[in-house]
Amino acid sequence: METETQPTGEGTNIEGEAPVIESTVETDEASIVDEAELERTLGLSGGLAIGIGTMIGAGIFVFPGLAAGRAGPAAAASFAIGAVVALLVALPASELATAMPKSGGGYYYISRGLGALAGTVVGLSLWFGLVFATAFYLVGFGYYAVDTLTELGIVVGEEWVVPLALVVGAGFTVLNVTGTENAAKLQNGIVALLLSILGAFLLYGGLDAVGLVGDPSTPETFAPFGPFPVLTTAALVFTSYLGFAQVATVAGEMKRPGRNLPLAMIGSVLVVGVLYVLTVFVATSAFESARLETFGETAMVEVGRHYLGAAGAFAIVLGGLLATMSSANASILSTSRAIYAVSKDALVPRWASRINLRYGTPHVALGLAGGPILVLVATGQVELLAEIASFLHLVLYGLICVALIALRRDEPEWYDPDFRAPGYPVVPAVGAVASVGLIGFMRPASQLIGVAIMLVSAAWYRFYARDVKLKGAL
Amino acid sequence: MTHVLVPVRVLEGQSVSLGLMELLGTMDVTVLGYHVLPEQTPPDQARLQYEDRATEALEDIAEEFRQAGGAADYRLVFTADRAQTVDRVADEIDARAYVVTGATGTVDRLLVPLTGDVDADRILSFVADLVGGRDIGVTLFFAGEAEADGGRELLAEAAAVLRERGIDVRTDRRTDTGPFEGLIEAVAGHDAVVMGEKAPSLRSMLFGEEAERVAAESVGPVLVVRRAEPSTT
Numbered sequence: 001m002e003t004e005t006q007p008t009g010e011g012t013n014i015e016g017e018a019p020v021i022e023s024t025v026e027t028d029e030a031s032i033v034d035e036a037e038l039e040r041t042l043g044l045s046g047g048l049a050i051g052i053g054t055m056i057g058a059g060i061f062v063f064p065g066l067a068a069g070r071a072g073p074a075a076a077a078s079f080a081i082g083a084v085v086a087l088l089v090a091l092p093a094s095e096l097a098t099a100m101p102k103s104g105g106g107y108y109y110i111s112r113g114l115g116a117l118a119g120t121v122v123g124l125s126l127w128f129g130l131v132f133a134t135a136f137y138l139v140g141f142g143y144y145a146v147d148t149l150t151e152l153g154i155v156v157g158e159e160w161v162v163p164l165a166l167v168v169g170a171g172f173t174v175l176n177v178t179g180t181e182n183a184a185k186l187q188n189g190i191v192a193l194l195l196s197i198l199g200a201f202l203l204y205g206g207l208d209a210v211g212l213v214g215d216p217s218t219p220e221t222f223a224p225f226g227p228f229p230v231l232t233t234a235a236l237v238f239t240s241y242l243g244f245a246q247v248a249t250v251a252g253e254m255k256r257p258g259r260n261l262p263l264a265m266i267g268s269v270l271v272v273g274v275l276y277v278l279t280v281f282v283a284t285s286a287f288e289s290a291r292l293e294t295f296g297e298t299a300m301v302e303v304g305r306h307y308l309g310a311a312g313a314f315a316i317v318l319g320g321l322l323a324t325m326s327s328a329n330a331s332i333l334s335t336s337r338a339i340y341a342v343s344k345d346a347l348v349p350r351w352a353s354r355i356n357l358r359y360g361t362p363h364v365a366l367g368l369a370g371g372p373i374l375v376l377v378a379t380g381q382v383e384l385l386a387e388i389a390s391f392l393h394l395v396l397y398g399l400i401c402v403a404l405i406a407l408r409r410d411e412p413e414w415y416d417p418d419f420r421a422p423g424y425p426v427v428p429a430v431g432a433v434a435s436v437g438l439i440g441f442m443r444p445a446s447q448l449i450g451v452a453i454m455l456v457s458a459a460w461y462r463f464y465a466r467d468v469k470l471k472g473a474l
Numbered sequence: 475m476t477h478v479l480v481p482v483r484v485l486e487g488q489s490v491s492l493g494l495m496e497l498l499g500t501m502d503v504t505v506l507g508y509h510v511l512p513e514q515t516p517p518d519q520a521r522l523q524y525e526d527r528a529t530e531a532l533e534d535i536a537e538e539f540r541q542a543g544g545a546a547d548y549r550l551v552f553t554a555d556r557a558q559t560v561d562r563v564a565d566e567i568d569a570r571a572y573v574v575t576g577a578t579g580t581v582d583r584l585l586v587p588l589t590g591d592v593d594a595d596r597i598l599s600f601v602a603d604l605v606g607g608r609d610i611g612v613t614l615f616f617a618g619e620a621e622a623d624g625g626r627e628l629l630a631e632a633a634a635v636l637r638e639r640g641i642d643v644r645t646d647r648r649t650d651t652g653p654f655e656g657l658i659e660a661v662a663g664h665d666a667v668v669m670g671e672k673a674p675s676l677r678s679m680l681f682g683e684e685a686e687r688v689a690a691e692s693v694g695p696v697l698v699v700r701r702a703e704p705s706t707t
Contacts, residue, residue, distance in 0.1 A: 020522060029562055030551070031518070033518065034521075034525060035525070035550060036525050036528070036529075038517035038518055038552050038553075039551055039553030039554065039555060039559045039562070041553060041554040041558060102518075103516045103518060103519075179512040250516075252516060252517070333514050336514060337516060340516060340519050344518075344519075344522065353519055355515060355519060355520055355523050360511055360512055360520065361514050361515055362515055366514070
């Protein structure tokens with residue numbers, strides 16, 4: 001073990017490309033690499049908007065019906081379990097992000113903390129994980145689009161869900177390649193609008209549910225199917241929490257990263273966790289779980305109608321459209337950044353992160369995100385897509401916790417985080433166990449596909465980049 | 475020497491006219507080469523691909539400045555927010571002014587508007603340093619509708635300050651037009667504008683920064699004297 005000198009990346013892939021490793025001076029306002037400066041332009045609100053905007057689409061607008069059907073009113077507990085696991089990972093991830101405030105996020109910490117093989121598996125799995133998640137958000141969008149048309153009096157069948165999702169998915173990819181001005185400002189606005197719609201809805205629905213206004217509702221057994229479905233449902237709905245790590249993929253662009261990264265990651269988990277639990281509580285108070293399940297992906301629209309009539313239904317439909325679109329778009333952008341991170345380290349060909357001159361956008365990486373997303377959207381399998389996305393992210397999260405433990409046990413000289421996760425080593429250890437544990441409650445099909453993707457990633461490393469070393473290469 | 479920042483969109487082939495380089499010969503120039511990226515592109519990704527080309531272009535521009543007689547260095551920034559970058563770098567090098575580049579030949583006469591809420595003393599001392607004993611005339615400009623605006627006294631005092639430094643001064647006071655329109659009319663016969671930085675306002679949010687609009691309308695370069703207090707972003 002060499003600890004005196006700072007080790008650097010070495011080795012080349014089979015095309016002879018070496019990882020690009022340059023020493024970087026980080027300040028609160030810019031990173032200075034070589035002779036150039038990289039301006040940090042994202043503030044705390046921008047970071048929170050990425051985190052909340054990525055997460056909020058799925059948890060509130062797609063899952064309540066599905067989750068209540070599986071676990072009954074205890075679905076609220078499933079969401080709470082998900083929030084706790086996410087928080088246990090968000091703390092270690094925040095520490096690593098402040099120690100290495102670079103674009104690439106979770107992949108970067110694992111490749112530097114655990115080495116190139118783990119890095120490749122995670123980097124490629126993250127790519128596919130994000131692709132699965134985006135496809136899931138888009139299918140959710142399709143359901144809301146059909147419902148919107150229905151609310152407007154144009155009745156179309158569910159066979160329109162997938163075509164509408166495909167159109168929007170392709171549209172986002174093209175928009176991102178041709179350069180969208182002010183996408184971040186739009187995202188901030190959408191998130192603010194969503195939070196106010198939800199706030200008003202939850203306030204009224206919550207008062208009604210506890211019996212202060214409206215008609216008294218009939219209480220239902222909290223966990224009619226016992227505790228096990230609560231855990232499997234937690235595994236399914238964990239997709240609702242995948243956004244916080246996406247904040248880390250823009251760590252290199254965040255102002256005052258030592259302060260803003262932990263606040264954005266932990267803050268967004270807390271905000272959406274509370275919203276999810278309240279939403280499911282309100283939803284299961286409005287209808288019996290079995291009824292909710294029959295409403296499917298857009299059950300929240302009926303919940304809105306139950307409490308606030310047609311206006312409530314319209315507000316939720318509008319919210320669902322915005323939220324699923326914002327989740328999908330944020331994830332497409334994160335996917336492109338994930339591809340850039342592995343390409344810079346020579347784990348995939350360098351051309352994958354080329355930028356085109358005309359629009360200044362990474363068109364190859366965006367295409368590598370958009371193409372597979374459309375293929376997956378075409379399957380239309382909401383629950384399977386969600387579980388595989390969760391699987392691949394949970395592996396990443398487990399390894400983030402392991403990477404933190406590895407780095408803390410034998411702290412290298414360069415390791416100097418601004419934020420130290422409380423409760424070491426218990427928090428990262430429990431975070432790792434809980435992340436991997438949730439995988440155990442998934443359906444066999446999801447587990448098989450997830451493991452297959454990881455094995456292919458490992459095989460790719462052996463074939464393409466086995467000489468590349470990244471451990472400790474900053 | 476007084477420090478001046480010259481932002482240049484380096485990868486889009488924006489250049490600095492020879493007349494402007496000569497005008498800034500009395501100044502310590504930092505050329506800020508910047509490239510604005512859309513939000514979907516991480517700045518580092520663009521740097522990997524373009525740094526060499528940008529550095530080469532910046533070295534050429536800095537060398538031209540030195541040949542025109544001044545001192546010059548350069549910085550290269552990849553950013554998603556141009557205004558933030560210009561502010562930050564100007565603060566870091568303590569620049570007294572930044573430049574909106576424009577086409578011009580040899581500069582014989584500067585137009586200096588003193589209308590509105592600007593720090594006249596700061597502008598005048600910058601103008602005096604910029605002229606630096608060269609044969610460059612100055613026209614002081616003020617647009618105000620009533621005598622009560624105090625434009626006449628302001629112009630007289632300002633002219634006296636510059637004449638003391640041996641500068642050929644004219645004054646131009648207009649009462650029949652708005653400050654912006656009057657300034658654009660007055661630009662004829664001048665080669666560059668030196669104006670004070672204004673606090674961000676609703677007007678600047680709607681129509682863009684005043685200096686940018688003056689530069690666009692007048693075609694020539696605009697030198698913007700920064701406010702005394704560090705601008706808060």
